[in-house]
Amino acid sequence: MRLAVLAAALSLACSSAAFAGASSSNFGEPQPDPKTRNMTRYEAKLWVFDGCLISQSRLQGTTREAVHSPCSCYATKTIDQMTKAEFDFFREKSYFDDSSREKGFRNLDACKLKRPM
Template sequence: MTMRRFGAVILAGGLSILLGGAAFAASGTSALPPPDPTAKNLTPYMIQLRAFDACLVTQSQLLGTTREAVHSPCSCYAKGTVNAMTKDEIQAFRETGYFNDSARAKGLGYIDQCKLKRPI
């Protein structure tokens, strides 16, 4: 469960991470965070921006480098992941504010493809 929550932070928690909400990866038995009401009307492009921002923050920390150093790989990850999402996955993101299991799996594929470090 911790792997799942941490993956959710990496893949979709742009706003959550930017607001310091990454702390929910602490316990293996707690639930995922509540739905994010600000995600309700996001376009795919706006979801891509959130994923990109979350990637910059998380990958720079994981790799111990600057955000500028991971700019291109994070752009690759965010564009690839959101472009690969189905309409149902986009709608699930709008309802929750984070990627569902199938979108998360696509995101992990793009983390590998774009040569980023897996958070798990």
């Protein structure tokens, strides 16, 4: 299920996971991952970080270790910048809403990661 959300995030213009997040208008309504429902912000950072490692290592054709620091930067910045409403949306839907996705894109650039599109 998590990979489905990541695939949606990558295709988006993205995210997300969540990555930079998927919009329901792009793919229909994806099924939420029950794991996100009660996540703390710390757990969400780990979840987004893991998705980033997978997607960015593929996008860049490199190892997960090579994108470890930039993905840590991305996950931390993106989750920390979410408002309570944005974070609640993420927990309920398992992907980023439009405003969080925009923050995610800015953080991809700031953390020197590739945009999926």
